[in-house]
Amino acid sequence: MDSISSRYEIPRTAEFLRGRAYTRVALQFPDELLRDAAPVSRALRRELGGGGTKLFVMADTAYNSCCVDEVGASAIDAQCVVHYGHSCMSPTSNLPAFFVFGKAPLDVSACCRSLLDCSRESNKPILVLCGLEYAHALDDLKGAAAELCKSYSCNYEIQYADVLCSEMSPSSSPTAEEQCPQSNESTHNDDLPVQNDDLGNFVNSCCNVVGSMRKYNLGGLTWSISIDEKIDDYLLYWIGEDNSAFANVALTFNKCDIVRYDTVANQLSRDVSHLMKILRRRYYLVEKAKDANIIGILVGTLGVAGYLDIIEQMKNLIKAAGKKSYTLVMGRPNSAKLANFPECEVFVYVSCAQTALLDSKEFLAPVITPFEAVLAFSRGREWTGEYLLDFKDLITSEKPEVASRSEEARFSFIKGGYVEDDFPQENEEHPETSLALAELTEKALSVRNQNNDAVLYQGGAKSAIDYLKARSYRGLTGEYEVAPDTVLVGRTGRAAGYSDEKTKQ
Numbered sequence: 001m002d003s004i005s006s007r008y009e010i011p012r013t014a015e016f017l018r019g020r021a022y023t024r025v026a027l028q029f030p031d032e033l034l035r036d037a038a039p040v041s042r043a044l045r046r047e048l049g050g051g052g053t054k055l056f057v058m059a060d061t062a063y064n065s066c067c068v069d070e071v072g073a074s075a076i077d078a079q080c081v082v083h084y085g086h087s088c089m090s091p092t093s094n095l096p097a098f099f100v101f102g103k104a105p106l107d108v109s110a111c112c113r114s115l116l117d118c119s120r121e122s123n124k125p126i127l128v129l130c131g132l133e134y135a136h137a138l139d140d141l142k143g144a145a146a147e148l149c150k151s152y153s154c155n156y157e158i159q160y161a162d163v164l165c166s167e168m169s170p171s172s173s174p175t176a177e178e179q180c181p182q183s184n185e186s187t188h189n190d191d192l193p194v195q196n197d198d199l200g201n202f203v204n205s206c207c208n209v210v211g212s213m214r215k216y217n218l219g220g221l222t223w224s225i226s227i228d229e230k231i232d233d234y235l236l237y238w239i240g241e242d243n244s245a246f247a248n249v250a251l252t253f254n255k256c257d258i259v260r261y262d263t264v265a266n267q268l269s270r271d272v273s274h275l276m277k278i279l280r281r282r283y284y285l286v287e288k289a290k291d292a293n294i295i296g297i298l299v300g301t302l303g304v305a306g307y308l309d310i311i312e313q314m315k316n317l318i319k320a321a322g323k324k325s326y327t328l329v330m331g332r333p334n335s336a337k338l339a340n341f342p343e344c345e346v347f348v349y350v351s352c353a354q355t356a357l358l359d360s361k362e363f364l365a366p367v368i369t370p371f372e373a374v375l376a377f378s379r380g381r382e383w384t385g386e387y388l389l390d391f392k393d394l395i396t397s398e399k400p401e402v403a404s405r406s407e408e409a410r411f412s413f414i415k416g417g418y419v420e421d422d423f424p425q426e427n428e429e430h431p432e433t434s435l436a437l438a439e440l441t442e443k444a445l446s447v448r449n450q451n452n453d454a455v456l457y458q459g460g461a462k463s464a465i466d467y468l469k470a471r472s473y474r475g476l477t478g479e480y481e482v483a484p485d486t487v488l489v490g491r492t493g494r495a496a497g498y499s500d501e502k503t504k505q
Contacts (some may be wrong), residue, residue, distance in 0.1 A: 005047075008040050009100050012081060013158065014047040016098050016167065026078035028058045030065040030085040033102075039085070049103075062331055063301050064088075064355045066244070068097045070303035086245070087132060088163065088354040091305040091392075096169040104133040106239070110266045112144040115237060118259060120157035124235040129249060131240030132220050134263065135163045159234075161223040170305070206252060206393065208229075218252060218390075219245050219354065231257055239263065244354035250275045250366055251357075278357065284385060285366045289346045289376035291412050292323065293462050296344035298367070299329040300351030307350055309393045310370055321377040324463045335362045340387045343467035348373045353389040365499030370394055379410070409478045 005011065016024060027044075029037045037057045045055060055077045061069040066088040073081050073095055081097045115383040119126055130138065138160055141505070149156060206218045216231065225231065231253060238260045240245055243478050250258050250272055260269045289295075295318050311327065318325040326344065337481050338347065347357050347367045360367040368376070371388040375381055388394065461467040493499040 002311065004036065004039050005045050007103050008036070008043070008084065010040070010043045010047050013044060013098060013100060015297075017053060017080070017082075018051070019047065020080070020096075022080045023052055024056070024077055024079050026056050026058050026069075026073040026076060026081045028061065028065075028069055028081055031059070033085050034059050062155045063303075064332075066090075066354055067301055068092050068303055072094050072139050085133075086243075087220065088245075088352045089132075089168075090301075090352040092168050092170050093189060093303055093305045095308075097155040097167070099166045099167070099168075101132040101135060101163075103136045104131070104263065106134050106137040106141075107266050108137055108140045108144050111239060111261055111263075112141060112148055112442055114261055114266075114268050115141070115145060115158070116148055116154075116156065118235070118237060119158060121156075122235050122257070124158035124233060124236050124257065125159065126233045126444050127223060127225075127231075127239045128158060128239065129221055129223075130161070130238065131243070131245055132163060134239050138162075149431050154402055159223060159225070159329065161221040164217060164220050164222045171381050189357065204389075206390065219248050235259065237261065242269075244357075246274055247278070247357065248353050248389055251279060251389065254279060254387060255385065265285055279387065281388075282357075282368075282372060285346075285360075285368050285377045286372045286383065287412075288366055288399075290410070291307075292345035293372075294343050294345050294467070295323055295325045296338075296340075296341055296365075297327045298333055298351075299327065300333070300347045300349050300355065302329075304352050306392050306395055308351055309395050311397065314350070314370060314373060317373065317377050321379070323377070326464065333358065333367070335364070336364065338363055338367075343461060343464045350391060353391075356389045356391075407408075 027037065029040075037059070041055050041057055045053075056078065058069055058072045058081075061067075062070070062071045067085055067089075068081050068083055069080070069088055070093060078095065081095055082100065083097055084100050085102055087101065088097050112269060115128070116127070128138070128141075142160060145158060163165060200439070206216055208215050209227060210224075212227050214220075214227050214229070214231075215224045216222065223237070232255045234256060236249065236253060236256050236258045238249060238258065238357060240246060240263060241262060242262075246260060254276070258272050259269075260272070261470045262269055297311060297314050297318075299307070299311065315325050315327070326341070328341065328347075333347075333349070338344075342364060344365055346365055347360075347363075349356060349367050350370060351358075356369045357368045371394060373414075377381055461470065478495060491498045491500065493501075
């Protein structure tokens with residue numbers, strides 16, 4: 001029980017809940033920690049000492065386990081969510097959250113020796129980043145590295161990132177920097193909540209200039225460098241697994257030299273070529289998305305702050321590019337679900353930064369991120385090598401310019417030739433009432449398509465209606481060229497035993 005109390009920070013969690021007088025609390029566990037849900041809830045209830053606080057265990061989240069499941073918490077009228085395990089630290093929309101990252105084991109001495117060997121071999125300053133589950137060991141690592149440098153009379157330039165904080169609140173406050181300053185004594189800012197409104201300003205870009213310092217924030221980690229320095233001049237030293245958090249860092253700072261300390265094998269890995277292959281594939285998907293006419297917007301979160309803004313921005317961007325968009329809410333997407341929408345030639349996945357890279361190799365249509373959608377649907381914009389996974393970096397109040405029909409044809413790398421995009425007519429009005437939609441559908445279905453293959457298989461459809469009218473099967477309708485002769489009566493009863501079946505004795 002002592003290990004449970006220490007690993008899941010039961011006293012600190014109880015202090016947080018008592019201080020804010022929460023009476024209905026949701027405990028969110030990922031699948032790999034669900035086995036500890038019962039002992040953790042018992043220990044927390046014992047630490048709270050009653051007091052009328054009700055605890056609810058949440059599992060099998062509606063979307064991604066790294067995000068706070070506000071949908072599930074709202075179903076039980078929770079006032080707060082305690083999130084356990086790995087987290088993307090995405091700002092919440094409605095509920096306050098308390099994060100317990102856990103304490104994964106780390107061989108500090110072996111990691112320290114590897115860090116100093118890396119410093120000795122490189123002529124660049126080193127920035128130490130880590131998975132949030134290893135943040136508890138950073139203070140010990142700092143001390144061990146300082147002692148080892150002192151014993152060998154060496155002076156290496158090593159900087160350590162801090163955890164931004166472990167509490168979030170969606171209410172407004174003076175400044176996020178005041179609520180969650182960078183700590184010099186501990187990697188945990190235990191009593192410092194992040195307020196959501198200002199957090200959005202604070203992380204609106206992963207880099208902000210504050211005075212003479214350049215302040216970075218990514219995946220719950222924060223660090224600062226001099227304004228005269230560039231992040232590309234640093235060697236990034238990652239402590240942790242090769243997971244989505246590491247991919248977020250490696251792709252965002254793809255111009256930096258990056259090494260990873262494997263905490264399981266206790267050895268250094270310098271091979272990040274698989275992530276660079278991902279980057280090259282993403283560029284291919286951007287080129288493929290440029291030729292798409294029908295775009296599906298996948299809603300991959302209902303809790304991350306700003307998701308409605310980016311969805312609306314994607315709609316305006318797609319419309320300005322002369323394309324048709326449809327918004328789809330389906331929980332966690334998979335190939336079977338997306339196969340129900342064959343008319344969509346590409347999907348834009350609105351999700352948190354650490355789950356935005358959805359592997360779509362088995363899907364019928366590629367899935368891209370909002371950043372890639374901006375590259376694909378903004379005419380004349382080129383990829384400079386920068387890469388953003390957090391959609392909050394893209395949110396803007398400016399509406400995209402509507403492309404003109406007078407623009408020159410563009411070269412398609414997928415089709416191998418010049419193509420002309422179809423842009424919306426000026427002053428074109430599309431009534432959005434259900435009656436107008438029904439009339440438009442009926443009119444479209446009454447016109448016979450002379451080249452259905454081009455519509456179904458060569459991307460000739462401009463909307464879902466065009467795709468539907470080209471299909472030979474359009475669902476069950478009451479229109480028959482030849483009426484059926486007779487009507488057959490089906491079976492009655494249950495599948496376990498219909499009325500006309502003999503019962504077994």
